[in-house]
Amino acid sequence: MxxxxxxxxxxxxxxxxxxxxxxxxxxxxxxxxxxxxxxxxxxxxxxxxxxxxxxxxxxxxxxxxxxxxxxxxxxxxxxxxxxxxxxxxxxxxxxxxxxxxxxxxxxxxxxxxxxxxxxxxxxxxxxxxxxxxxxxxxxxxxxxxxxxxxxxxxxxxxxxxxxxxxxxxxxxxxxxxxxxxxxxxxxxxxxxxxxxxxxxxxKNLPASKLEVAAIINYLFQRKNTYTYFALHKLFYLIEYNSILIFGRRLTNSYIIRQKDGPYCTDLHLTKIKKALPFIGSKILSNTNILLFKTSVELFDTYEHLELEDGVKRFIDQVLEKHGDKSNIALKKTVYFSRPMRDILMAERDNKINLYNTPIL
Incomplete structure (x- = not known):
């Protein structure tokens, strides 16, 4: 560089x-x-x-x-x-x-x-x-x-x-x-x-699927704090863009439709903290939680979760486009993605909500 x-x-x-x-x-x-x-x-x-x-x-x-x-x-x-x-x-x-x-x-x-x-x-x-x-x-x-x-x-x-x-x-x-x-x-x-x-x-993608924790680990290498809301939306955008570019997902994570859009079950707060103990949390409001990196020493010990350079470059491109967006802007972005639009149209046409429906 x-x-x-x-x-x-x-x-x-x-x-x-x-x-x-x-x-x-x-x-x-x-x-x-x-x-x-x-x-x-x-x-x-x-x-x-x-x-x-x-x-x-x-x-x-x-x-x-x-x-x-x-x-x-x-x-x-x-x-x-x-x-x-x-x-x-x-x-x-x-x-x-x-x-x-x-x-x-x-x-x-x-x-x-x-x-x-x-x-x-x-x-x-x-x-x-x-x-x-x-x-x-x-x-x-x-x-x-x-x-x-x-x-x-x-x-x-x-x-x-x-x-x-x-x-x-x-x-x-x-x-x-x-x-x-x-x-x-x-x-x-x-x-x-x-x-x-x-x-x-x-050429640089690993043959097998990645752990969700490996991607979250890299996100916290790039930035010290995320709202819980933003983390779910960014993870969804990474997976969605992976499908667009590579024709497949990076992980086997389960992403479903919830009230505020895509939600990854593997990003449940308890699971995140268990997989990555260096992540701390702080309640900002009834609907928002701030996640932050608490220890550089702990963070640096997760070498087994290190991503290959090709995956890092791909995630960097997604973050460059969406990483600094507000929660409102992120929600708008994911709602305009094809999978979410399809679900929203189905909800409108059938006059039902499709909460907990798989998105990707």
């Missing part, structure tokens, strides 16, 4: 660069606002826009191209905080009138080492180029022989990762690739990432 210090050192190198004469005084757009240092997807544009990143310091933000880009991410359910965004050239190339212009071949070459360092440091699974210039700039790192017209929305092996060429999200590019087609491109990207993760996780 890359450290902030490594990335900050690269940013300092970029800030001191004076290779391109016409851009020496321009803002050099590479900083922590570029995105996640653990990103699975890296987007590479042409150069910072005059009204966008050259003003805001944030790649693809502030101008029309930035607005389009952020809208396309939302359509594909790609969280900007989980990606990394940069450009083939890190400064805005302006013409004599002060307008955006295309970077020269030499300017692209001057920045190629910085781009290569970013790719190596971030180490994304997928590199997405936005436009012809961005795609061609990668040839100065490792040759690919792709053209934008012939290779748009295709997965290609490049530099030990997947390269997917897209058109630029700016208005001029819309003449060649409509917004409707670009929406489909980003949805393709979302599905491609899911496919890669599915194949990756499958």
């Amino acid at each position: 890359i450290s902030f210090s490594e990335f900050d050192n690269l940013c300092m190198k970029v800030q001191s660069c004076i290779l391109c004469t016409r851009m020496c005084d321009s803002l050099k757009v590479l900083n922590r606002s570029s995105g996640s240092l653990n990103a699975e997807i890296m987007f590479i544009g042409e150069a910072p826009g005059r009204l966008g990143a050259d003003s805001s310091g944030i790649p693809f933000h502030g101008d029309k191209a930035g607005h389009n880009f952020e809208d396309l991410l939302k359509i594909a359910d790609i969280n900007r905080s989980n990606i990394f965004v940069t450009n083939a050239v890190l400064c805005n190339p302006k013409d004599e009138a002060g307008n955006n212009s295309t970077p020269t071949k030499q300017e692209i070459i001057n920045c190629a080492n910085f781009l290569a360092e970013q790719i190596i440091l971030i180490n994304p699974k997928i590199v997405v180029t936005l436009g012809r210039v961005a795609l061609e700039s990668l040839n100065y790192i490792s040759e690919h022989k792709l053209s934008l017209k012939d290779s748009v929305r295709s997965s290609n092996s490049w530099f030990n990762r997947i390269l997917i060429p897209f058109y630029h999200p700016g208005q001029r590019a819309m003449l060649h690739r409509s917004m409707a087609n670009q929406r489909s491109d980003y949805q393709f990207l979302s599905e491609e990432l899911k496919r890669l993760n599915k194949n990756h996780f499958k």
